[in-house]
Every structure is written in structure tokens, then in C-alpha cells.
Amino acid sequence: MTGIFTESAIHQKSPQEITALLYEACLTNLEEAIEDITNKDYVFANKKLQKANDILHRLGAGLNYEAGIIADQLDVLYNYMADKVVEANLHKDVSIIKEVLQIVEDLSSSWNQAMQNKHADPKAAIRQKALAYEKNVFMEDN
Template sequence: MNEDVLHQKSPQELVGLLLEAALIHLEEGRLSIEAKQLQKANEALYKSTQVFRKLQEGIQPNAGIIADQLAELYRYLEDLTLQANVKKSIASIQLAETIVKEISSSWQNALHSNPPSQSLGRTVQQSYDRHVMTMNDET
């Protein structure tokens, strides 16, 4: 997926894509451990920890209790995956996969029942336009 396509996605759709990426990296890590390809497993699991970190960073501070709990869950998944990588623990990876699948499924259900009305690019543009209009009104 190229950068232009990503800019067309809403923040909600981007979260869905990140969850999918985390699942792909977790599965690749698990399969690599099973195949005794430890370097490949390390790289895949490192990528999944990076995805969980990005998901945490995307949550706005003081956005409410649900956002705080989601941030804690992403932090837990990051720690779990990090420990799985250090110990090469298939059981820990499977636990992370189960949790991410549940989050992803719930996220997709919410996304389909309440489709985003606009992409992030349009939101940013509208915010910029409002700011410029406010500044022009003041001068």
C-alpha cells in the first residue's frame, strides 16, 4: 500500500490496518520460531512490537477511560510480544494473536456499523481552512 492510499484512509481505517499488520507479524514470528528461523522470528516480532507502540501513540491523552484502557492493552501486547521474542515463546505469541484477533474483529464490526465520514486528509484540510478563515476574520 503506497503513501497516497494511506492518506486517503480515515484514522479508524488506519487502526484496522495496523491491527492487521500486527497479526501478520505475529504469525510470521510464530511460524519462524517453529521453523527454527530465529533471526526471521526476531525481525517479525520486533515489527509487531513497533505496531503496538504506534497504536499506543495514536491514542489521544485524556480521551477517556476506554482510550486509557485501550492504551494499556496495547502496552500489554507490546510487553507480551517483547517477552515472546526474548524467550521465543510460541504460547505467548499465540496469546497475543488471540487478543489482537478479538480487538481487530471488534474494531472491524464497529467500523462497518459506523463508517467514517471522512478521511484524515480532509479533516486536516478542513481544520486548516477554518484556522485560515479565523485568521482572515481577525485582520
């Protein structure tokens, strides 16, 4: 990953942006491993799958367990995918890689959507919360 970005550029990223980059790097390695297996370049496929597995472990290590049940669920999912990547590497099974690829794509898409929503108009979010509070107070008064 440091090949794409300088070390100082990575240090300037937020944890959320680094997570998004890790998802992208994992997707790239999985896609390239599928291509390598298809071309019978098993040594390269092995390296790509090892990198994908390393990324999944890094994602799991970076979880904030104070976030609640979602962190626990992500931990289980990351471990499941890491196990599947090892199995796919052992058998050079493209179908298993595709399963993991689909999960990572879904996670990446959801993560990027959550980041966009977080960076949306913060004043609008505050107004929405205030309106919900006022509505609740109004309902209690009646």
C-alpha cells in the same frame, strides 16, 4: 506497511482505516513469527516480533485520550501486549505470541465491527435517537 500500499494511498485512509490496517499488519507479523519460530528461523522471527512491537507502540501513540476510559484501557492493553511480545521474542515462546495474537484478533474484530456499524444507515441511527427521545418525552408526560 508501505510495501503493501503506496504512501499516497495511506494518506487517503481515515484514521479508523489506518488503525484497522495496523491491526492486520500486527496479526500478520505475529502469525509469521510463530511460523518462523516453529521452523527455527529465529532471525526472521525476531524481525517480525520487532515489527509487531513497533505496531503496538504506534497504536498506543495514536490513542485519543479525550475518548475517555476506553483510551486508557487500550493504552494499558497495548503496553501489556508490547511487553509480552518482548518476552516472547527473548524466549522464542510461541505460547506467549498466541496469547497476544488472540487479543489482537479480538481487538481487530471489534474495531472492524464498530467501523461497519458507524457506516451503517446514518438516517436509521437518527430515527432511533428520535424515537428514544419521543418515548422518553411521552413517559414524562404520563
